[in-house]
Amino acid sequence: MAAVATNTSISQGFYKPEEKVFCNDGRENQLLHFITTHPQLSAIRNSPQAVLAAIDEFARTKDFLMNVGPHKGALIADIIATERPSSILEIGGYIGYSAIMFGSTLRNTGVPDPRYVSLEMNTQFASVSRALVEIAGLSDIVEIREGACRASLQRLASGTLNQGPRSKKWDMLFLDHSKISYLNDLKLAEELGIVAPGSIVIADDMKRPGNPMYSDYVRADTATKVEAYMPFVGCLSDGGISLGNPYLVYKSTLLEGLEPTGLMDAVEISRCVDLVEKD
Ligand SMILES: C[S@@+](CC[C@H](N)C(=O)[O-])C[C@H]1O[C@@H](n2cnc3c(N)ncnc32)[C@H](O)[C@@H]1O
Numbered sequence: 001m002a003a004v005a006t007n008t009s010i011s012q013g014f015y016k017p018e019e020k021v022f023c024n025d026g027r028e029n030q031l032l033h034f035i036t037t038h039p040q041l042s043a044i045r046n047s048p049q050a051v052l053a054a055i056d057e058f059a060r061t062k063d064f065l066m067n068v069g070p071h072k073g074a075l076i077a078d079i080i081a082t083e084r085p086s087s088i089l090e091i092g093g094y095i096g097y098s099a100i101m102f103g104s105t106l107r108n109t110g111v112p113d114p115r116y117v118s119l120e121m122n123t124q125f126a127s128v129s130r131a132l133v134e135i136a137g138l139s140d141i142v143e144i145r146e147g148a149c150r151a152s153l154q155r156l157a158s159g160t161l162n163q164g165p166r167s168k169k170w171d172m173l174f175l176d177h178s179k180i181s182y183l184n185d186l187k188l189a190e191e192l193g194i195v196a197p198g199s200i201v202i203a204d205d206m207k208r209p210g211n212p213m214y215s216d217y218v219r220a221d222t223a224t225k226v227e228a229y230m231p232f233v234g235c236l237s238d239g240g241i242s243l244g245n246p247y248l249v250y251k252s253t254l255l256e257g258l259e260p261t262g263l264m265d266a267v268e269i270s271r272c273v274d275l276v277e278k279d
Pocket residue numbers: 066067068069091092093094095096097098099119120121122125147148149150176177178181
């Protein structure tokens with residue numbers, strides 16, 4: 001059997017450029033077909049690295065895919081390997097590239113009872129992702145949860161989904177969904193106790209396209225956050241907008257890394273280090 005190249009993505013070049021239409025035009029099913037009919041499928045099975053290499057091969061040679069990619073992905077995988085979280089929650093799973101890369105890294109840390117839950121609202125993307133996670137041999141620790149993330153976050157925190165850590169707090173939250181929703185959904189995760197002291201929040205695409213409202217929030221001191229929060233305390237709400245917990249303290253840094261297309265981007269790493277007393 002021919003050997004499967006597992007680390008060719010970086011050396012063999014970049015993904016095709018992102019065009020006006022960049023997803024949901026049939027390419028996700030074509031990717032699944034590409035992998036399930038791959039001449040090296042038997043060697044790809046149960047090898048997360050080989051599945052990632054096959055996804056990268058598709059995105060280099062056939063069609064762009066909006067994955068975190070091998071470069072920024074490696075930066076985040078290094079943090080997982082060093083910090084050894086037990087539980088990682090991802091918002092925005094797409095076809096499962098990050099879930100396979102980070103789920104595999106999580107498994108390799110050897111932490112007891114590892115859990116990776118990936119929230120994805122698009123039914124078709126969730127089903128491709130589930131299939132690729134299964135081919136990668138990671139279904140035992142990676143769960144693809146279909147649905148809009150705010151409802152899933154509520155269910156996770158209320159314990160009506162039976163996967164996840166025993167407490168409400170998750171050790172790591174990876175934000176990679178609609179950029180405009182990052183801040184509102186982080187605030188919901190704060191209110192629900194999903195993000196708490198000890199959690200690390202990682203946000204993608206912080207340079208391309210960038211997310212000033214989000215970065216201002218995670219870099220602000222608590223006094224500034226409390227001042228912005230106070231006027232709205234007690235307002236009636238339908239639950240669509242979250243106020244968050246301004247008493248949580250983050251230490252936040254920006255880490256530069258390449259998009260899979262070769263353009264420079266960055267991820268924001270925000271460590272929730274404290275919960276200060278209310279005055
Ligand atoms: C950039 S892609 C995620 C890429 C993936 N993390 C990776 O690197 O392999 C963004 C995904 O977020 C999903 N998404 C956007 N808004 C969402 C929401 N509110 N709830 C759940 N998923 C959402 C989209 O359907 C899309 O698949």
